[in-house]
Amino acid sequence: MFGLFAKSRAMAIAAAIAFLALAGALAAVYFISPHAMLRITTGPEGSQAHRFIAAFIKVAEIQHPRIRFKAVPVADVRASAKALEQGKVDIAVIRSDVPLPVNGETLVILRHDAVAIIVPHHSAISSLVDLAGKTIAIPIGPAQNENSHALDLLLNYYSIAPDRVKRVFLPVAEIGPAIARKQAAAALAIGPVGPGDVVDTVASIARVTQGAPKILGFDDADAIVKRFPAFESYDVPEGGFHAKPEVPDDTVTTLAVNYRFAVPIAMPDIVANAIGRSILTAKAQLMNLSPLAGQIEAPDVSDQNPMLPIHPGFADYLNNGDQSFFDQAQRYLYIVGIPLSVGASLLTLLVSSMSARSAKNDRIALRRLIALAGEAATADRDRLETLEQELHEAFVACVEASSDSDKGEQWKTSLAIQHAMRRFERRHAALTAASAATPRATDESVEISPPHS
Known part of the structure; x- marks a missing residue:
C-alpha cells in the first residue's frame, strides 16, 4: 500500500517537472528561434509570377529578418491551389476562376486581370454571341488552359456550346498575322491594364490591321458575376490597352479575374498579420522591382459574402490598425500561458x-x-x-x-x-x-x- 502511494507521488513529481520543462522549451523556441520558414508557390522560371514572387521575397525578408521564404515552383495556378490544399506550401498564388483550396483564406489581392475579347477594327463581331462557329486565338503561356476555361464559362452563360468556338494557341506576335489571314476571327487575352498579354495582343493586331482593335464590352457584366462569382465587373479606361491609337477608344465594361495570396486557415494570426502588413507597406518598393505590384490592394473587409474569406489575423489588422509584435505575441502568451x-x-x-x-x-x-x-x-x-x-x-x-x-x-x-x-x-x-x-x-x-x- 505504501509502495503504491510512493510510486504515484514520484510519477506526479516527474510529470510536473516534464510539463514545466516542456513549457520552458516551447517559450525558448518561440523567442530564441531566429526565423520561421514559409514556403510560397511561384510560377515557371522566367514567368511574370516568378519575377513578382522573387521581388516579394526580397522585400519581405528585409522587413522581417525572422521570416524566411522558400520558393516552390508550380506549373500553373491550378497546381498552386492544390499545393496549398495538400499542405505543401504556406502561401499560394491563386486565381479566382480556378478551383479554390478548401483550407485557404485570403491575405491580399495581387492584381485584377481583365478578360479582353479583341477584334480588328473592321470586324462585324459586336458581342460574344457572334463568336459561335468561329475561331478565337489565345496567347500561348502558363495560363492558356485557364483562359480557355474562362471562355467556356462565358459561352455557357450565353447558352453556346463551348465546342462551337474553336481555339488556336499562338505566340502573341503571331496572333495579329493569324487574324489578318482569316485563321482566327478574334483573340482572347486575360491580363492587367499595363504590361502583359492584353497589351501585347492589341499591339500585334494593330500592327497588322492598320487600325485600332476593338474590345468587346459586357453590358450584362453584373448578371454574369452573380452567376459566376469567379468574375468581377471591371471598367477598362480609355486607352488602357494602347495609347496611340487608343484602345479602347472609350471606357468599356468588361469582366476580370483576380490573383491573390492565399494562406492556410491554420496559419497563426501573428504570421498572417506580419506578412499582409508588409506587403501593403512595401508596395512602393515592390513596384520598383515588379510593375505587377501596382495593383496590390487589401481585400474588402465589408464584403459579407466573400469568395474566399480574409484570414482573421490580417482582417484584425485591417479593422483595428497596426499592432506591435509585442501586442500580438502577448496574446499568444496568454493563450498558451494560462493553460500551462x-x-x-x-x-x-x-x-x-x-x-x-x-x-x-x-x-x-x-x-x-x-x-x-x-x-x-x-x-x-x-x-x-x-x-x-x-x-x-x-x-x-x-x-x-x-x-x-x-x-x-x-x-x-x-x-x-x-x-x-x-x-x-x-x-x-x-x-x-x-x-x-x-x-x-x-x-x-x-x-x-x-x-x-
Missing part, C-alpha cells in the same frame, strides 16, 4: 494531496507498529506467531515508503520498529522460560499381583 499555469497548479495540488495522504499512512503505520508491540506483551505462542507475520508485513511497507519520507518520519519509524522487535524478543524469552519451568507429567507404575492358584 492552470496545469502546473493542478499538478502541484495533486502532489500536495498525495504527500498529505502519504504522511497520513505513515502515521497509521507507526500506530500499528506500536499496537503490535503492545499485543505481543501478553500474547500466547500461537497468537505471537500471527503477530510476527503482521509485523513483517508492516516492516516491508515501511521500508518501501522510507525513500519518500522526510528525515523525521524515518526516525520515528526506525524507533517504532526497534521497540516492537524488543517486545517480541522479550515475549519469546518469557514464553520459553515459562515452558522450561513447568514439570512434565510422569507415569505411575502399577504392580500386578500374580493370580492365586
Whole structure:
C-alpha cells in the first residue's frame, strides 16, 4: 500500500517537472528561434509570377529578418491551389476562376486581370454571341488552359456550346498575322491594364490591321458575376490597352479575374498579420522591382459574402490598425500561458494531496507498529506467531515508503520498529522460560499381583 502511494507521488513529481520543462522549451523556441520558414508557390522560371514572387521575397525578408521564404515552383495556378490544399506550401498564388483550396483564406489581392475579347477594327463581331462557329486565338503561356476555361464559362452563360468556338494557341506576335489571314476571327487575352498579354495582343493586331482593335464590352457584366462569382465587373479606361491609337477608344465594361495570396486557415494570426502588413507597406518598393505590384490592394473587409474569406489575423489588422509584435505575441502568451499555469497548479495540488495522504499512512503505520508491540506483551505462542507475520508485513511497507519520507518520519519509524522487535524478543524469552519451568507429567507404575492358584 505504501509502495503504491510512493510510486504515484514520484510519477506526479516527474510529470510536473516534464510539463514545466516542456513549457520552458516551447517559450525558448518561440523567442530564441531566429526565423520561421514559409514556403510560397511561384510560377515557371522566367514567368511574370516568378519575377513578382522573387521581388516579394526580397522585400519581405528585409522587413522581417525572422521570416524566411522558400520558393516552390508550380506549373500553373491550378497546381498552386492544390499545393496549398495538400499542405505543401504556406502561401499560394491563386486565381479566382480556378478551383479554390478548401483550407485557404485570403491575405491580399495581387492584381485584377481583365478578360479582353479583341477584334480588328473592321470586324462585324459586336458581342460574344457572334463568336459561335468561329475561331478565337489565345496567347500561348502558363495560363492558356485557364483562359480557355474562362471562355467556356462565358459561352455557357450565353447558352453556346463551348465546342462551337474553336481555339488556336499562338505566340502573341503571331496572333495579329493569324487574324489578318482569316485563321482566327478574334483573340482572347486575360491580363492587367499595363504590361502583359492584353497589351501585347492589341499591339500585334494593330500592327497588322492598320487600325485600332476593338474590345468587346459586357453590358450584362453584373448578371454574369452573380452567376459566376469567379468574375468581377471591371471598367477598362480609355486607352488602357494602347495609347496611340487608343484602345479602347472609350471606357468599356468588361469582366476580370483576380490573383491573390492565399494562406492556410491554420496559419497563426501573428504570421498572417506580419506578412499582409508588409506587403501593403512595401508596395512602393515592390513596384520598383515588379510593375505587377501596382495593383496590390487589401481585400474588402465589408464584403459579407466573400469568395474566399480574409484570414482573421490580417482582417484584425485591417479593422483595428497596426499592432506591435509585442501586442500580438502577448496574446499568444496568454493563450498558451494560462493553460500551462492552470496545469502546473493542478499538478502541484495533486502532489500536495498525495504527500498529505502519504504522511497520513505513515502515521497509521507507526500506530500499528506500536499496537503490535503492545499485543505481543501478553500474547500466547500461537497468537505471537500471527503477530510476527503482521509485523513483517508492516516492516516491508515501511521500508518501501522510507525513500519518500522526510528525515523525521524515518526516525520515528526506525524507533517504532526497534521497540516492537524488543517486545517480541522479550515475549519469546518469557514464553520459553515459562515452558522450561513447568514439570512434565510422569507415569505411575502399577504392580500386578500374580493370580492365586
